[in-house]
Amino acid sequence: MVSLLDFNENMSQVTGETTLLYKEIARNVEKTKKIKIIDFGIGQPDLPTFKRIRDAAKEALDQGFTFYTSAFGIDELREKIAQYLNTRYGADVRKEEVIVTPGAKPALFLVFILYINPGDEVILPDPSFYSYAEVVKLLGGKPIYTNLKWSKEGFSIDVDDLQSKISKRTKMIVFNNPHNPTGTLFSPNDVKKIVDISRDNKIILLSDEIYDNFVYEGKMRSTLEDSDWRDFLIYVNGFSKTFSMTGWRLGYIVAKREIIQKMGVLAANIYTAPTSFVQKAAVKAFDTFDEVNEMVKLFKKRRDVMYDQLIKVKGIEVSKPNGAFYMFPNAGKLLKISGLDVKSFAIRLIEEKGVVTIPGEVFPLNIGKEFLRLSFAVNEEVIREGVQKIREFAEQMMNSR
Ligand code: PMP
Structure with missing residues (x-):
């Protein structure tokens, strides 16, 4: 007898795109708490196709x-x-x-x-x-x-x-x-x-x-x-x-x-x-490489803005990435102080501040347990506002020690 749930046995070890899970949480928060969502979770350029x-x-x-x-x-x-x-x-x-x-x-x-x-x-x-x-x-x-x-x-x-x-x-x-x-x-x-x-x-x-x-x-x-x-x-x-x-x-x-x-x-x-x-x-x-080059210039500026803001956040250590459009700061100190694991940290950040980041453990094992991924493929204003909210969140954690 075969059940409809008799999947390929290897499926038990396979998970889907967990980044989507955090978007789902954000959607609920937006609906129920009416908090504005700032999405640093996205893995795609935000410009329309040329x-x-x-x-x-x-x-x-x-x-x-x-x-x-x-x-x-x-x-x-x-x-x-x-x-x-x-x-x-x-x-x-x-x-x-x-x-x-x-x-x-x-x-x-x-x-x-x-x-x-x-x-x-x-x-x-x-x-x-x-x-x-x-x-x-x-x-x-x-x-x-x-x-x-x-x-x-x-x-x-x-x-x-x-x-x-x-x-x-x-x-x-x-x-x-x-x-x-x-x-x-x-x-x-x-x-x-x-x-x-x-x-x-x-x-x-x-x-x-x-x-x-x-x-x-x-x-x-x-x-x-x-x-x-x-x-x-x-x-x-x-x-x-x-x-x-x-x-x-x-x-x-x-x-x-x-x-x-x-x-x-x-x-x-x-x-x-x-x-x-x-x-x-x-x-x-x-x-369309002229357009591509313009986009890359824009992303470089956004990277600099995000980096300049993020280094001011206490409890987070960040290095400036040279490529792609992600920053991967280490939040180890904040995690220790708050007693939260990175996943709960990311969820609380959405629930309390509306800021979506992706906990590093999604990618996929050990090192990521102290890191968060932030995409800077979003506009500058949003970057400033979102990182400011992360800063407030970090300060709350530091102060509640
Ligand atoms: N490789 C890497 C490293 C990626 O980050 C992504 C997209 N997030 C892909 C492959 C998949 O890209 P595509 O949209 O072409 O499937």
Whole structure:
């Protein structure tokens, strides 16, 4: 006998997007307490998708470009993606080495399904984007964590620790640069070391570089810059962040041709193809880098405002992130004083001040237990108002000792 609740056994270990839980709490607070909500929880740019992209989508619709495309995506877009990466990173990607996907998340999903057998180990940074570990567990794989090192200057990757986590079962290393949730831009030297570890140990390197245009200081080194990338790399990127296209759902994978062929088999079985007219619009996205650069300038200013305000909050230690659009302050002192764990702290902050932050433990293990993630993809006024409220909340806690 089968019950409707007899799920895939691995499902018991898999959780959904917990960030949404905090939004739900905020919605209730807004309704019942009539408190204004300030949302630092969001993981997306707040600007409308640039006009040229919107116009191209309308045009594609009006021209009847509404049918299935190839599972790999339209050639025109695959070509544009390859050209873009080649110009930007000096890579030599060919269009057959690109598959367009309905978002970077589905891209990551394809990569994990293609490779992970039950018992395979996947090395991930802790903290990291929550979805990597969940999908690995769904497939019966085992996430193995390497802790990022935290100091007042920010986070860094401990390459020796990463190396020490390699075992006979290690199949893949997942790397994400610039990094969600800490906003770290890893140094070119660290990127090179991670590439070397993958190459030398013959381990697949899955590199998620979806924030590669959100760089405020320092140099972004892509894993595509090594000329032998075909030997170890699966590269993932997308349109959500760079072109403010989160709702359009479009991403891509770059890997050597044989791998992309297999991805196409999976894609054809799972979702057939990415949305047709969205792909047409994305071709035009590559003409909007003036708008992208303006957005990044704006985000840099917002980062500075948030940082300047947040360093004034007693009990919180924060470093200035060089990339993405997240700040990941350490609230350890406040937690100790208040006796709250980070989750209850975040919930009380919503209930009492209407400010949504994401408790670090969502990402997903140990280090995050003292940290909160704040997105600065919101306007400056809101940043000032929200951080002021955090400051009041922190002072209340300090004073009630
Ligand atoms: N990777 C990282 C590191 C992300 O932060 C996100 C979005 N929050 C994604 C992938 C997924 O992006 P997409 O909207 O393209 O699915």
